Amino acid sequence: MKLNLKKFGTILTSRQLGKEALLAFQPNLREISDKEELEVDFKGIISLSPSWADEFLRPLFIKYKNRLILKNTNNLSVKETLSFLEKIGGFEFNKNS
Amino acid sequence: MNKLLTIGEAANSLGYSIDTLRRWDKSGRFSAVRQTKTGYRHYPVSAIETFSKNLDKFRIAKHWAKSKRGFEPLPCYFCSDSFVFQSRLLRLERDLMEHEETFDFSSLLLAIIGEIGNNSFDHNLGNWPDIAGIFFSYDLDKKKIVLADRGQGILKTLRKVRPGLNDNKKALRVAFTEIISGRSPEHRGNGLKFVKKIITNSKMKLFFQTGDAKIHLKNKPEFKVDIDKNPIIGCLAKIEF
Numbered sequence: 652m653k654l655n656l657k658k659f660g661t662i663l664t665s666r667q668l669g670k671e672a673l674l675a676f677q678p679n680l681r682e683i684s685d686k687e688e689l690e691v692d693f694k695g696i697i698s699l700s701p702s703w704a705d706e707f708l709r710p711l712f713i714k715y716k717n718r719l720i721l722k723n724t725n726n727l728s729v730k731e732t733l734s735f736l737e738k739i740g741g742f743e744f745n746k747n748s
Numbered sequence: 749m750n751k752l753l754t755i756g757e758a759a760n761s762l763g764y765s766i767d768t769l770r771r772w773d774k775s776g777r778f779s780a781v782r783q784t785k786t787g788y789r790h791y792p793v794s795a796i797e798t799f800s801k802n803l804d805k806f807r808i809a810k811h812w813a814k815s816k817r818g819f820e821p822l823p824c825y826f827c828s829d830s831f832v833f834q835s836r837l838l839r840l841e842r843d844l845m846e847h848e849e850t851f852d853f854s855s856l857l858l859a860i861i862g863e864i865g866n867n868s869f870d871h872n873l874g875n876w877p878d879i880a881g882i883f884f885s886y887d888l889d890k891k892k893i894v895l896a897d898r899g900q901g902i903l904k905t906l907r908k909v910r911p912g913l914n915d916n917k918k919a920l921r922v923a924f925t926e927i928i929s930g931r932s933p934e935h936r937g938n939g940l941k942f943v944k945k946i947i948t949n950s951k952m953k954l955f956f957q958t959g960d961a962k963i964h965l966k967n968k969p970e971f972k973v974d975i976d977k978n979p980i981i982g983c984l985a986k987i988e989f
Contacts, residue, residue, distance in 0.1 A: 667830055697841055697851075697854070699855075699859065700862045700863045701938060701939055702862075702939050727856055731856065731946060735941075
């Protein structure tokens, strides 16, 4: 399954909005089969910060581990946010930039 | 409708004394309108907003954040909820592009402004002591961003996950330097550690105050918390670039 993160906005910095985004996306997650990958594409994102990502990406990582693939992560705020979450969480996202 | 403020309200919204506004009126620097019946000085909100553009927004924000009695800031600086703040962040993003700031720099600047501003909403939801919302202003010519809130402050919100904390100085240090592990019911995040990481690796400078504790951060590893003799309610931040 592919998800263009831009569908949730281009400036993703609010914890509250990150939480709402995950809730809105939950019904789609039921369609993912056991071995299917979830590809999250950051193309078009202008700014990402840890509060939004902590509410949206961290739960997806906990559920899908390496089946969660992050694409087009070259935006500097995306890079910094992912590396920050990896550091405080002690894990590493599967990135395909 | 263009609301009229009394001279006291106008002075408060700009962070100056009534005497200063009287002086500005006499000298023609900032003229009041007089209602014929009473002769008292009044000021249209739109005129105050226009006049404020040339004043120091940090001074205006600090006055608002330290005032004993809460009041709403001028509408052009006030984000009453996180949706208003989000829409002003989008406007800032467009202005940064017009100002020809690089995309990489803009993305980082927006991320740290978003963290600081949204922290105010996330940690005070339903618990604002008086005025719900934040002060947010930016001046891209002067390269300054100012954010403030009249929330509970870092000490009170951090105590929910670190009950031993007993002063603003220690709370500020924990918020900026210690990773808070695990998911707390309060969802205190690690956003200010992210802000510190970005600031210390960039050309940006950050002033941050909560209560009577303040820090100045720049691209150096040192982290020194000082005491400010003018304590504020909530948090106050200035980013310079």
